Amino acid sequence: MTKDRNSLIAWLQAGPMMLVFSAFFLLPLVFVTIVSAWDYNEYEMLPALSFRGYTDTFEGCIAQLPDLCTILKTYAKTVKLCFLTWAITLTIGFTIAYFLAFHVRSKTWQIVLSLLCTIPFWTSNVIRMVAWVPLLGRNGLVNQGLIDLGLIKVPLEWLLFSEFSVVLAFVHLFTFFMVVPIFNSMIRIDPKLIEAAYDAGATGFQTLVNIIIPLAKPGIVIGSIFVITIVMGDFVTIGVMGGQQIASAGKIIETRLNALQFPAAAANAVILLGITIVIISALTRLVDIRKEL
Amino acid sequence: METRRGKSFYILAAVFIAYVLFLYGPMFAIFVLSFQGPEGGLTFPMNGVSLHWFYKVFEGNGVVNIGAAFKRSLALGTVVMLITVVLSVAAGMAFRKGFKGAVVLFYTAIASLIMPSIITSLGIALEFRLLDDVMINHANDLGLGWFAEGWTTAMGLFTSGLGAHLTWTLPFGLLIMFAIFNRFDGRLEEAARDLGATPWQTFRYVVLPIILPSVVGIGLFGFTLSWDELARSSQAIGSVNTLPLELQGLTTTVTKPDIYALGTITSAVSFLVIFLALFIIQALQARQKRYGSDAGKGLV
Numbered sequence: 001m002t003k004d005r006n007s008l009i010a011w012l013q014a015g016p017m018m019l020v021f022s023a024f025f026l027l028p029l030v031f032v033t034i035v036s037a038w039d040y041n042e043y044e045m046l047p048a049l050s051f052r053g054y055t056d057t058f059e060g061c062i063a064q065l066p067d068l069c070t071i072l073k074t075y076a077k078t079v080k081l082c083f084l085t086w087a088i089t090l091t092i093g094f095t096i097a098y099f100l101a102f103h104v105r106s107k108t109w110q111i112v113l114s115l116l117c118t119i120p121f122w123t124s125n126v127i128r129m130v131a132w133v134p135l136l137g138r139n140g141l142v143n144q145g146l147i148d149l150g151l152i153k154v155p156l157e158w159l160l161f162s163e164f165s166v167v168l169a170f171v172h173l174f175t176f177f178m179v180v181p182i183f184n185s186m187i188r189i190d191p192k193l194i195e196a197a198y199d200a201g202a203t204g205f206q207t208l209v210n211i212i213i214p215l216a217k218p219g220i221v222i223g224s225i226f227v228i229t230i231v232m233g234d235f236v237t238i239g240v241m242g243g244q245q246i247a248s249a250g251k252i253i254e255t256r257l258n259a260l261q262f263p264a265a266a267a268n269a270v271i272l273l274g275i276t277i278v279i280i281s282a283l284t285r286l287v288d289i290r291k292e293l
Numbered sequence: 294m295e296t297r298r299g300k301s302f303y304i305l306a307a308v309f310i311a312y313v314l315f316l317y318g319p320m321f322a323i324f325v326l327s328f329q330g331p332e333g334g335l336t337f338p339m340n341g342v343s344l345h346w347f348y349k350v351f352e353g354n355g356v357v358n359i360g361a362a363f364k365r366s367l368a369l370g371t372v373v374m375l376i377t378v379v380l381s382v383a384a385g386m387a388f389r390k391g392f393k394g395a396v397v398l399f400y401t402a403i404a405s406l407i408m409p410s411i412i413t414s415l416g417i418a419l420e421f422r423l424l425d426d427v428m429i430n431h432a433n434d435l436g437l438g439w440f441a442e443g444w445t446t447a448m449g450l451f452t453s454g455l456g457a458h459l460t461w462t463l464p465f466g467l468l469i470m471f472a473i474f475n476r477f478d479g480r481l482e483e484a485a486r487d488l489g490a491t492p493w494q495t496f497r498y499v500v501l502p503i504i505l506p507s508v509v510g511i512g513l514f515g516f517t518l519s520w521d522e523l524a525r526s527s528q529a530i531g532s533v534n535t536l537p538l539e540l541q542g543l544t545t546t547v548t549k550p551d552i553y554a555l556g557t558i559t560s561a562v563s564f565l566v567i568f569l570a571l572f573i574i575q576a577l578q579a580r581q582k583r584y585g586s587d588a589g590k591g592l593v
Binding site (some may be wrong): 028 | 301302303306308309312313316317318319322323326336340354366380381383384386387388390391392393394396398403404407408409412415417418419420422454455456457458459467491492513514516517518520521524527537540541542544545552553556560563571
C-alpha cells in the first residue's frame with residue numbers, strides 16, 4: 001500500500017466532517033462578518049457597505065462619558081456575571097474533581113460517581129432551569145422554609161428572576177464543564193509525587209498549592225474556557241432565569257434579530273466574538289489543548 | 294497511600310453529596326410536582342395526586358402542538374445521532390493515520406464547540422436567508438430558473454436545523470474518538486495486518502469491536518445533545534419548533550403545572566436513552582471480557 005493511497009483514504013474519512021463544519025460553521029461566520037458591515041432599514045438588510053450596525057450599537061457612548069452607555073453597561077454586567085460564575089464553578093468543580101480523583105479509590109466507584117455528575121448534562125437545560133421555579137418563587141420552598149423558621153417575615157423577592165437566580169442556574173448547569181477537564185488532569189498526576197511531598201514533610205495544603213494545582217492547571221484552563229465562552233454568549237439562561245429582564249451580550253443579539261435588524265445583530269456578534277477570542281487566546285497561552293486529550 | 298480515611302475525606306464526601314443533591318434536587322421537585330392534582334399550582338404543597346397535567350399535555354392546550362414537536366425532536370435527534378457516530382468514527386480513523394489539514398480540522402472542531410451558540414445560529418440563519426434571496430430574486434440570471442421555481446426557503450429541520458445541531462455534537466464525537474485512540478494499543482492493528490487482514494477487515498474485526506462501547510457513548514452524546522439543544526436551533530430551525538424551543542416559549546406564558554408534566558416527559562426520554570446506552574455499553578464490555586482475551590485492556 002502506498003503512502004498516497006493512505007492519505008487519500010484519510011482524506012475521504014475526514015472529509016465529510018470538514019464539509020459539515022465548512023457549510024454550517026466556517027461559512028456562516030464569514031457571512032456574519034460580511035453582513036455586519038451592511039446597511040439595513042426597518043425590515044430588511046441592504047447589501048451596501050455601511051458600518052451602521054456598529055455605529056448604532058455604540059451610539060452616544062462618547063458623548064455620555066464618563067457615564068457608561070447602554071451597550072457598555074450591558075457588557076460590564078455580562079462580564080460581571082461571567083466572572084462570578086467562573087469563580088464559583090471553578091471552586092466547586094475543583095473540589096468535586098479533587099474528591100473523585102484522590103479520595104475515591106476503587107475504579108468502579110469512580111465511574112459510578114462520575115456518571116452521577118454527568119447524567120444531568122444529558123438532560124434538558126430548560127427543564128433544569130424551570131426546576132428552580134418551585135423552589136425559589138415567592139411561595140417557593142425556600143421562602144416558605146425561611147418564614148417557617150422565623151428568619152424572615154416577607155418572602156424574599158430576589159431569589160427568582162434576578163442576577164442571583166441567573167448565576168445559580170449557570171453554576172447548576174455548567175459546573176460539569178469544570179469537573180471533567182480538571183478531573184482528567186488530576187487523574188494523570190503520578191501518586192508518587194504526592195507521596196514524595198508527604199514524605200518530605202509537606203502539609204496537605206502545601207501539597208495542594210505546590211503540586212496538585214500546578215499539575216491540574218491545563219484542566220483548569222480548559223474548564224475556564226468552556227464556562228467563560230458559554231456564559232459570555234448566553235441568552236437562554238439569562239432570559240429564562242432573569243425573567244427576560246436582564247440584558248446581556250447574547251440577549252442584545254437576540255433582540256436585534258427579533259427586530260429583523262440582521263446587520264446590527266451581526267455587528268454585535270462580531271464584537272462578542274472579538275472579546276471571546278481575546279479571552280480565549282489569553283487563556284490558551286497558558287496551555288496546549290491538543291496535548292491534554 | 295494512606296489506608297485510613299482522614300477527616301478531609303468526610304468533609305469532601307459531604308461536599309460531594311451536597312453537590313449531587315444540588316444537581317438532582319430541583320429536577321426531582323418538578324417530577325413530583327408534575328403529578329399535582331387538578332387544583333394544584335406551580336409550587337408545593339401538593340394538592341392531591343393525579344395524572345391530570347399529563348393528559349393536558351397530550352390533549353394539547355391549544356397554544357402549541359406538543360405531539361408534533363415531540364416527533365420532530367425525536368426524528369432530528371436520531372438523524373443527528375447517526376451522522377455524528379459515522380462522521381466521528383471516520384474522522385477519528387483519519388486522525389490516526391494523519392493527513393494534511395488534520396490540525397485545521399481539529400481546531401475548527403474546537404472552535405465550533407466553544408463558539409457562543411447565538412453566533413453560530415445567527416450565521417446559519419444569514420447563510421440560508423442569503424441563499425433564499427439569491428434563489429428567489431436572481432435564479433434566472435444564473436440560469437437556475439427551472440430549479441428555483443416555487444422556491445420559498447431552504448431553511449428547515451433537516452437542512453439548517455440539522456447543520457446547527459451537528460456543529461454542536463460533532464466536536465464531542467471527535468473528542469471522544471481522540472480519548473479512545475489515545476488509549477488504544479496500535480500493535481493490535483499491526484498484528485492484524487501481519488496476519489494478512491485488509492484495512493477494512495482490520496477495522497471491522499479488530500478495531501471496531503474494541504472501540505464499540507465508546508462508540509455507543511458517542512451516540513448517546515449525539516442524541517441527548519440534539520434532543521435538548523436550544524441555543525443553536527433558536528435562529529436556524531426555520532418555521533417549525535423543536536421540543537426544547539416549545540418548552541422555552543412556555544416558560545414565559547404557562548402558569549400551570551403542565552409545563553412540569555412536559556418536563557417530566559422530556560426527561561423521561563432522556564433517562565430512557567441514557568440508561569439504554571449505559572446498558573448496551575455494559576453488555577458490550579461484558580462480552581469483550583468473555584471473548585476478547587486481553588483485548589480492550591487498554592481501554593476503560
